[in-house]
Amino acid sequence: MKKFSSLFLVALLSGATTLGAYKLVFDNDNNSSALSIAAPQSPLTRNVSFTGNEAGDFTAAADQAVHTVVHVKNTTYRTTPNDPMLEFFYGYRGGQQQAQVGTGSGVIITQDGYIVTNNHVIQNASELEVTLNNNKTYKAKLVGTDSKMDIALLKVDTDEKLPYATFGDSDAMKVGEWVLAVGNPYNLNSTVTAGIVSAKARNLSKDGIQSFIQTDAAVNPGNSGGALVNTRGELVGINTMIQSTTGSYVGYSFAVPSNITRKIVEDLMEYGNVQRGALGVQGGEVNAVTAKEFGTSVTQGFYVNSVVANSGAAKAGIKKGDVIVKIDNKPINGFADINAAIVTKRPNDVVNVVVDRNGRQVTVPVKLTKNEINSFIYDGLELEDLTAAEKKQLKVNYGVRIKEITDENYMPYYDELKGGIILSINNTKAENIDTVTEILSRKGANNRVRVEMITKNGELVRFIM
Secondary structure: OHHHHHHHHHHHHOOOOOOOOEEEEEOOOOOOOOOOEOOOOOOOOOOHHHOHHHOOOOHHHHHHHHOOEEEEEEEEEEEEEOOHHHHHHHOOOOEEEEEEEEEEEEEEOOOOOEEEEOHHHHOOOOEEEEEOOOOOEEEEEEEEEEOOOOEEEEEEOOOOOOOOOOEOOHHHOOOOOEEEEEEOHHHOOOEEEEEEEEEEEEOOOOOOOOOEEEEOOOOOOOOOOOEEEOOOOOEEEEEEEEOOOOOOOOOOEEEEEHHHHHHHHHHHHHOOOOOOEEOOEEEEEEOHHHHHHHOOOOOOEEEEEEEOOOOHHHHHOOOOOOEEEEEOOEEOOOHHHHHHHHOOOOOOOEEEEEEEEOOEEEEEEEEOEEOOOOEEEEOOEEEEEOOHHHHHHHOOOOOEEEEEEOOHHHHHHHHHHOOOEEEEEOOEEOOOHHHHHHHHHOOOOEOOOEEEEEOOOOOEEEEEO
């Protein structure tokens, strides 16, 4: 319990930081809702701006992009208690309220005011405000989010037609192609940097959900949610994170591809949530080393170690031992490529999966099923629902499990927290992920929450985060 007392103090007194947000603490004519999508470019017309004497001229693309990128301000309120111990044990709520302001970027995607940004830029916001390139400021409301892909959709109400970005085809981007990153690093508005696409389908997540475009365009805190555009000024990605030991740019940055972003935005507009299709396979990447372990001569692809019962893959006849080498004619080298091919699809969509089966390639049409994984990320903790079997085994009839920990402030308590079952939040039963989401969405100006949980060792603990 000493460790959890420390955890309580750390969680209460230190503010969470994100890679892409810039935090400061202070006291006291056409269908405008339709997304604009660029027409496909032929190989002969692509990169036309880099021929002859125009090589390296990014001015047209930059001028087009800066007017569609906005500055996003996220204001949250925290009450600093006069006596943390009194609050923890007796619920005493005295103290001073502080405003915490985070800033980032966003991209206007419709002329009537829909704006896409990163989920971590607006997370836990009490107030949202966006400033356009012409310095006009609007209050914004949150339409919906996808924490898995770190995308959020905002809306501002305006009578004027706003400049908006046209979605390019991120699948058509090639490694080595020039791109521009546009955003507001360190509150420096309308900053443009240039680089090339360093890699595609880059996976930086333990659960394999993410599928980033990697670039060497300079991106720093505050760029999050900004635009990654091609040389025609088309939106090909949403700048999301950097990989750095210092917190600032050191060579690589990552963006959510525009095709994935567009699908998420369309889902949020139409359904209010993200519709994810699932293939229903589990396994690992095939390479020269693992091919020997798997007993296959194929050295590139995804080895199917198991097939989820009643999934689209199972119904289509995909088997253990198959090696997936293509999906819809896109080469598959690992799970990140599978995710990139599937994440833009919805349940009941059909994809053509090419598998190597005992040295012979077979094409299998697979109807995707609904992804039943229900999880939620809050304040550096990834939570997931318990299955009926797990509830029976744990002798509980409600609760959500701490699946993973992503906030470094919690790492000293990793062993105690991971696998723990949260029973209540703010004295309300944590029935499942849906109820937890509802509890946290109505928590109001005070961002701190009381948590009661059972550790994996069976110990009942309480703390505030």
